Amino acid sequence: MKQKFFKGFAVAAVAALAAGLAVTPAQANKNIVVWADETRGPNLVKTLAAKSDWVSGYTITVKSFANFDALKDAIDKATATTGPDIVVGANDWVATLAKNGKLAPLTLTASQRARFSASQFYDLSYKKKLYGIPVDVNNVAMIYNTKLVTTAPKTFGDMVDYYKANKTSKSLKAGLCVAGGGMSWGAHSVFSALGANAYYFNSNGAINKSQSFNPNEFGRNVKQYLMDGKKSNGFFPATDTGCKDNFLAGTVPFAIIGNWEWEDYKAKGFTMNLMPVPGVKAGDPGKAFGSVSGALLTTFAASNGVEAAAKSLLVDFFGSTAGQVAYQKFEKRPPAEKGAASDASVTDGQKGFGASAAAASVPQVGAILNGASGSKSYWDSAPAYWTAVLVDGKDAVTEAKKLAAIWRTNLRGAANDI
């Protein structure tokens, strides 16, 4: 019986080997692997199909993921043998991935740095080291429906007055809503317009590590513009549910939209009238987060033996005028690189969002916004404020004080990381 077992095993083993197992000898890697999401990935493939020799002697492989969350999940779980050399991802991934040893820093020359605005490097830095190249600008801006509103509002109060005057006659469901970016990222310009920035800057451009917003002033503004006694006056909904549909249906006159959706609005007949959310005083608009997506260098590039080549790809393709123009021809977002942003090929939408960002924006600093020293991150606490005040009817000033305390503690907690 033993003989039969060994005979059988031998036959099975031979068959297994015949099935095609072969160990190939290791060769020097000359392929740079880039991971991207479901839109950026295919657009990178198209760009690289048109011109592939961005790094002499190396090929580039792009792997696309089903969506942004799948990409994030994959990079979180990536190991030295499975991970990419570069991942095109969100700026707020930087702090976490760097902490977890997934990202490697890169150094740019002065001329390479000069291709970008200095604030864009905030987004991709952690503990004073740069982990990627800004690829495209992600921002929101306010759009108004010209069938309802003929002239651009100058102050926040102008919008509220319009809403109150026309609420019934025009069956308005809200005055201003957030259609892009959610109630934390997308709504920062509303916080800011009413007096609550997530953080402030010194005159030298550095983040002020001790200043936070004045909760009394902000709370009073919320009461004045968004409340009717203890209830919301309906001008600004606490959630973004249905905002886009309502705006497109003409039942909301003002909406905050993301630049990635501009083409959709354009296709539905909207023309360019983007602007920042006006502040309580004319000429002092709310600042939206002007964040960038980054092409991030991973630590796997070194273990894959292509770190220097991957850095060259970052600088010579992702960070060059030619590279960003070629890529944004397909991706159609505002390019981060200055030369590409001013190129004749950028669309009106890319220019409009770029102009709005230039008028009123604040860099997105992940080390502060992701931090939870104050028990909650900016991302969790910001929407909670709208819910507490506009839905639950809690006192706007009292809740603003809690919010200010959380943001202040988070700012202090991130002081060493920025």
Next chain:
Amino acid sequence: MLSGLIRGKVALFIKIALVALSTAVLLTLSQSAFAKGEYVIAGFLFIVILLINYTYFSKRTVPLKFFLPGIILLAAFVLTPILYTLVMSTYNYKTGNYISKEEALSRIQALALEPDANASAFDIVVGEFQSTPAILVSDINNNSYFISTPKEKIALDATKVEIDEYQVAQSAEGFTALESGDISSSAAAKKRYFFDGTYFIVVENLNVGAVFRQSLEYLPEQDVFRSLITGDIYRDNNNGNYVNENNQDDFLEPGWRDPSWLTNYIRLFNDERVRDPLISVFIWTVVFATLTVLTQFAFGLLLALALNKPIRGRRIYRSILVLPYAMPSVMSILIWGGMFNTEFGAINEILGRDIAWFQDPTFARVAVILVNLWLGFPYFYLVSSGSLQAIPSELLEAAAIDGANPRQIFRKVTLPLLLQILSPLLIASFAFNFNNFNLIYLLTGGGPRNQLDGEIAGATDILISYTYQIAFGNNLQDLGLASAISVLIFFLVASISLYGVRKSKVLESFS
């Protein structure tokens, strides 16, 4: 007929072919796992290969031939995750402490480079000089050129280097450039080239070199890092980080996942930020599971009793009642979520009210119970219907002859008999709902939670969704703590299930 055909040599051939195919697939997977450094998985797969071959080529293992696939799948997909979770619960495994200590050491050393005051960077060509790795450096701002090796810097006469239109040197006498495609993987790309004694040049990319100095050195004998700038010592704090001896807030990143033994379990009881929400979540989990089972059973039984009578259209009613069970629960939950929407939901439209279902803790809990009732009553309707028909009609007739009214018959005869039959199912349902993650995650996300007051757990969070919140709910993940809670849940559910099995005397019926 078929079994008659598949015998003798044909059967042997099919057996060998199937085993060979399994062996080939598993061997490929094992080799792939081995190549990727997943030695445990590779080893497990190899053992499986041996087991399969032994089992199906030996006559001593006839019962095992039937059990082996199940045993392998049980080991791979049930026991292994439980063991892994158990092990991870004894680690400080969270954001910032994610990789192994070896990887962390390597990363800290790679990050311990400090640029010079000007963050100087030069155009370079990577190659060899006198059979030594070297770089040809162009300092365009100062119009100077030099070759740098790991040990020395050799100044070049500008007239003796070949430069391109950007004033970047491309070649020099005695210097051999590497092909671009060979640079990244070459030893030359990993060298540190002499600059001025303190600072050195590293190959930043294929054409640029940057000037750095080493800011930390690792002393392996003492397992400490020493700052070469301040002299500070960073020591292993036995919790996954090198911490500055003089300043506990100053630590090196990344950290590593370090064994913390029972620390995560102790935190469950000692850390009030973890303990307090855990207690409230546990209470709600028990209430949720109990109410769910009671309401589903009561409603299902009520319908079963109603349709147990011969009424017109009974088949149609029965088919309709089973529909919620036939529909994928994910779809049902999302549709119910829309119907409970405060502004646009059908329920508020019907009620003519403006109830914030998912913002108010009580309403959110009611919504959760109602939706779960919708999802679960058809199951209990089906099992109750079956059980009712299994109760001998003689018992009911005897009770009636003895003078019992219908209510008494139900209370004294039908219900006790039903409970005897359905007890295991009720207990299993309780255990299932104890971990009903889908419902909570898709309907309320565990909320509402008052973030501004620092609440971690939401009003509708059950233990498993709270665990998910800790593990993956935000940017700062605490996988070690989440694993500890998972182990706690495992023991709770296992206890409930064991109790159920004993109560229903299932095991005894086998013996």
